[in-house]
Amino acid sequence: MGQINYFSGIVKILENPKEKILSQKISVTVFRVELPQIRKNRVVLLMFWGNLGHEIRNYYQVNDYILIEGYLSIRNKNKQNFTPKQAKKIVITVLKVYPFLLQPKRLSNPT
Numbered sequence: 221m222g223q224i225n226y227f228s229g230i231v232k233i234l235e236n237p238k239e240k241i242l243s244q245k246i247s248v249t250v251f252r253v254e255l256p257q258i259r260k261n262r263v264v265l266l267m268f269w270g271n272l273g274h275e276i277r278n279y280y281q282v283n284d285y286i287l288i289e290g291y292l293s294i295r296n297k298n299k300q301n302f303t304p305k306q307a308k309k310i311v312i313t314v315l316k317v318y319p320f321l322l323q324p325k326r327l328s329n330p331t
Contacts, residue, residue, distance in 0.1 A: 229255065248273060249273025253265075265310065266314050267311055279319075287317070297309055
């Protein structure tokens with residue numbers, strides 16, 4: 221029997237990754253991505269822990285498509301002006317990342 225909340229799919233990066241430091245030792249990288257579908261809720265938040273987040277910040281940029289694997293969770297927004305459906309956000313804690321479709325104009329280091 222498999223995990224129900226395990227997610228694997230292709231996403232488009234919408235914003236530059238932001239790093240947060242927890243407990244002065246643990247780094248967490250978060251940013252929003254878009255799922256390539258036609259449904260309403262297609263923007264989700266990705267969360268990367270430790271060195272994987274550092275690699276994401278170095279190698280990927282806005283408008284790149286990546287293949288991700290991780291665990292899906294639904295969290296409550298702490299806002300009072302939202303209806304119950306709008307008061308939840310989808311967060312995917314990513315375990316594995318693979319490049320899928322990268323932007324052609326990248327900065328490269330000539331060696």
